[in-house]
Amino acid sequence: MTAATATATAPLAPARRLGVVAGLRHTLTLAWRSLVQIKHNPMELLDLSIQPVMFVLLFTYVFGTAISGSPGEYLTFALPGIIVQNAFFATMTTGFGLNNDLTKGVFDRLRALPIARWAPLAGRILADTVKQAWSVSLLVSVGAILGFRLGNGLAGLLGAFALLLAFSLAAAWISVLVGVLVDEPDKVQIFGFMVIFPLTFTSNVFVPTDRMPGWLQNWVEINPVTILADALRGLLVGGPVAGPALQSVLWAVGIAAVFAPLAVRALRRRV
């Protein structure tokens, strides 16, 4: 063994605490790690890209005429909602990745390092936000090619992204909770499929509320997916923004208030 492992070089007295700046640096490094993973697992990028694009293409051309009269009209109606649906699915990657780290032992290795306690989670969420941004850009670009026009220009797009981000950060806590509670990563995906699929379909993302049976309409109207989709329609296409946007923010705050403490408590118990 050479100098590489010549350890025990007496270091300076170790610092007692960590600064916030150091914590942010750890967060960035850990976000880098999550993003580099994509390089080695191209399937993940396909997952992030193909599913949303496929949904846009299928719904626009298969259901478009039947629901809205023409694919073009339907695209305008559905694209904001498809962006919302995709964001819901994307939050599950946080729990999936976290569960992977917990079951594989990566999380313990990170916790034994002198880094900020919150950095592993924050780094993961930051990386997932970048992935989210990628999906939204992709969806808007594909939409544009198919004829979707932004009604409020760049400001509307940025506003939509900000709102989506706020909501995703709140919903990520649900994902973290699931990721901590289940014993293997695949179960996070099963949860996502079983809950997010019906949740996003029983909204006005794909079909206008008034085309559904009455009992279902009651639910659709209060479904946060509907509210967020309405807000995004307002921002991206045109129409009322303030009402649905405010309600979306309230939902986000509510979800975070309930699930963040639960998730943190579950994580503390598990590790």
Added chain:
Amino acid sequence: MTYAIRAEGLVRRFGDTTALAGVDLAVPTGTVFGLLGPNGAGKTTTVRVLATLLTADEGHATVGGYDVRRDPHRVRQLIGLTGQYASVDETLTGTENLLLIGRLLGLGRAEARARAAELLTDFHLDDAAGRAAKTYSGGMRRRLDLAASLVGRPQVLFLDEPTTGLDPRSRNELWDIVRNLVADGVTVLLTTQYLEEADQLAGEIAVVDHGRVIAQGTPEELKAKTGGQVLAVRPVDPADVSTVVAVAGEVAGTVPEVAQSTVTVPVNDPGALPAVVRRLDDAGVAVAELALRGSSLDEVFLSLTGHRAEEDTPVNALERTPA
């Protein structure tokens, strides 16, 4: 003498189960200390408490002079952890894994890269540096795990069952690495189920069972502790094993162990050997192998705990993090 690790009366419960029932340890700086015990004995829980991953319900511990509960951040700056559970990221390459740790420890980009390259060379992972860790063999994985825990040049290294599941060659390689680290002045706390491993590496061994240290000393002291010797007899015809068991048992006064048609029994009386030979001869049993030897650590373990080290105890699952 200075102690790199001290623990007094560590108690840790998981629900109704007591994983640690009062563990005391004192590991002198610059030595290898072996924590020996079966699955579920409390070895991993002990390491997790000392590595700041878990807080003890009672008792206290210091690592490098810092209290693990009051000063965890300082302790984390001194330690390295490699184990069954503290693992590298399988999706990253060897280089990326070490870069990640280096950057998290505050090394600059170039510095982290140099350190990663250095460690990969030392651990013979040069050729695999650019490959995802999930493509590595078991031995390569452990070497990368160990390299990852050495990025920060720790003073105290925790190795939790570092060779479990490795083939003998990889195991020997890992042992050599550990010996070199100690030569460089690192203090190593090693947990193992393998008595041979503790015997090979550790200057001092604590035998743990059911969350307690039940014996402690150098390997020689532990071997001497059982005092007696072991008589081993292997009959030519495996069908004679039961006869051998009966004879050896009667002479030694305890129930012998049988493994692959070799019968072993602890004996204290030097006259036992000729007595057994005579009686086997009378019984017409042809003997392929007959030996009287000092007790191995395996037998020490057996005599201390009443069960074999390799046995899985039912509490096995409890050492893992409860999901």
